[in-house]
Amino acid sequence: MSEHDITLKVNGRTYRGKASARMTLVDFLRDELRLTGTHTGCEHGVCGACSIIFEGQAIRSCLMFAVQADGASITTVEGLAEPGTLSVLQDCFWETHALQCGFCTPGMLIASQTLLDKNRLPTDEEIREAISGNLCRCTGYKQIVDAVKLAAQRLSGLNAPVKSDG
Amino acid sequence: MKAAEFDYARAASVEEVCRLLDSANGDGKIIAGGQTLVPLMVMRLTRPSLLIDVNHIETLKGIMIDSDAVVIRACTRQYDALNDVALAKALPLLAKGLAMVGHPQTRNRGTVGGSLANSDPAAEICLLARVLDAEITAVSSQGSRVIADKNFALGAMTTALSSEECLTEVRFPIWQIAGRIGTAFDEMSIRRSDFALVSAACQVALDQSGVCRRAVVGIGGAEPSPLRVDAMEQRLVGTKLEATDLAAAADLLRDAIDPITDNHASADYRRRVARELSLRVMTVARDEALAARN
Numbered sequence A: 001m002s003e004h005d006i007t008l009k010v011n012g013r014t015y016r017g018k019a020s021a022r023m024t025l026v027d028f029l030r031d032e033l034r035l036t037g038t039h040t041g042c043e044h045g046v047c048g049a050c051s052i053i054f055e056g057q058a059i060r061s062c063l064m065f066a067v068q069a070d071g072a073s074i075t076t077v078e079g080l081a082e083p084g085t086l087s088v089l090q091d092c093f094w095e096t097h098a099l100q101c102g103f104c105t106p107g108m109l110i111a112s113q114t115l116l117d118k119n120r121l122p123t124d125e126e127i128r129e130a131i132s133g134n135l136c137r138c139t140g141y142k143q144i145v146d147a148v149k150l151a152a153q154r155l156s157g158l159n160a161p162v163k164s165d166g
Numbered sequence B: 001m002k003a004a005e006f007d008y009a010r011a012a013s014v015e016e017v018c019r020l021l022d023s024a025n026g027d028g029k030i031i032a033g034g035q036t037l038v039p040l041m042v043m044r045l046t047r048p049s050l051l052i053d054v055n056h057i058e059t060l061k062g063i064m065i066d067s068d069a070v071v072i073r074a075c076t077r078q079y080d081a082l083n084d085v086a087l088a089k090a091l092p093l094l095a096k097g098l099a100m101v102g103h104p105q106t107r108n109r110g111t112v113g114g115s116l117a118n119s120d121p122a123a124e125i126c127l128l129a130r131v132l133d134a135e136i137t138a139v140s141s142q143g144s145r146v147i148a149d150k151n152f153a154l155g156a157m158t159t160a161l162s163s164e165e166c167l168t169e170v171r172f173p174i175w176q177i178a179g180r181i182g183t184a185f186d187e188m189s190i191r192r193s194d195f196a197l198v199s200a201a202c203q204v205a206l207d208q209s210g211v212c213r214r215a216v217v218g219i220g221g222a223e224p225s226p227l228r229v230d231a232m233e234q235r236l237v238g239t240k241l242e243a244t245d246l247a248a249a250a251d252l253l254r255d256a257i258d259p260i261t262d263n264h265a266s267a268d269y270r271r272r273v274a275r276e277l278s279l280r281v282m283t284v285a286r287d288e289a290l291a292a293r294n
Helices: A025-032 A088-095 A105-118 A124-130 A142-155 B014-023 B037-042 B078-082 B085-090 B092-098 B104-109 B112-118 B124-131 B230-236 B243-256 B267-291
Strands: A003-010 A013-020 A051-054 A057-060 A073-075 B007-010 B028-031 B050-053 B063-065 B069-073 B135-140 B143-148 B153-155 B166-173 B180-189 B196-206 B212-220
Touching: A003 A025, A013 A025, A025 A051, A051 A105, A051 B104, A057 A105, A057 B104, A088 A105, A088 A142, A105 A124, A105 A142, A105 B104, A124 A142, B014 B028, B014 B050, B014 B135, B014 B166, B028 B037, B037 B112, B063 B085, B069 B085, B069 B112, B078 B092, B078 B104, B078 B112, B085 B092, B092 B124, B092 B180, B092 B196, B112 B124, B112 B166, B124 B166, B124 B180, B124 B196, B124 B212, B180 B267, B196 B267, B212 B230, B212 B243, B212 B267, B230 B243, B243 B267
Parallel strands: A003 A073, B007 B050, B028 B050
Antiparallel strands: A003 A013, A051 A057, A051 A073, B063 B069, B069 B166, B135 B143, B135 B166, B180 B196, B196 B212
């Protein structure tokens, strides 16, 4: 079994590590780089919880071996906002109750962020298509669609965040 | 859900892929997008000793279109094929089917050649290759050969490729026929863009008076490989594709199909869905052809 040195750019920072050929990218991110925001769900490309942005596009990190990503540039859910802050999209997930247990949330955020990156005001249909590869067992999806729509409108200046007193 | 141990090599050229395949004594596997292969590996349904990565071979990427055919190199991402405006214009059926492949994350990574090489019974690209009579080029250290799609899929996840061959490109011919062409693709799945229980594709050409001059109808997901029924297609040619013609053709399909049963659907259910979906795609393709100019 071959062992490989891997250099990866994750959320703008360069990481180096070692992985056996069979280690998946999601396991490398979580277990070697300790970036545990990306979740491991089904491990065979069904649930979407492990979605990351690989070279600008959303992919499933359980369906790629870490060694394949050597030299690549990746964004994980940790890279969507500065530590301690929320992105507009994340804030809208909070506002519309688009998560309950939170297990699918990193994948949902990645899938919907890549949609918003190329489509400023997606329709409900386009949002549902964009998150079709991500399973959620809590919300029934409606609040997630609401969150993405709210974020799209907010990013276009069509609404403002709810003010909180406390 | 972890793959068995293997060695990994990143190939820089098709020649190197062939060399590596030869060195693996029949136990090497090519990985492109990994969207079919990696699930098989983590479920230990396949356990190659050597995994050969073709993702960095630029000569395996790209789409070439002329008046005769659309040629897609094997490692072209499904996303890139789906978003190719010239491809959608040259072969609308291809674009309609590609839109139904998996989810955005699947298409961003999955490749056209990889889907064919793995030959999942439910794969849309395998059905498209079947109905469009694609020609598949395979290269080995012994040379290259072109395989007609009807001889390519040998069963579920089984193809005519030898363990030393690398699929390099697939050629989808464009019909050289005067008249109006209409196409349709449809499928039935449990969740949106999930694996199709049954899929259906149709392309028809009508002459100026609305008579069908050529018709292909294919069904995916129902049998171990995509299916076409000659008698069904022959039933359509020479008719005006009236509702009675389409129903008669769909009945021929229903009588000929021998579907699989699994946890999701029985053979009988798939047979009924195949008949209904075939009716839908024939109807949509006919109406599209009738609405087309020229």
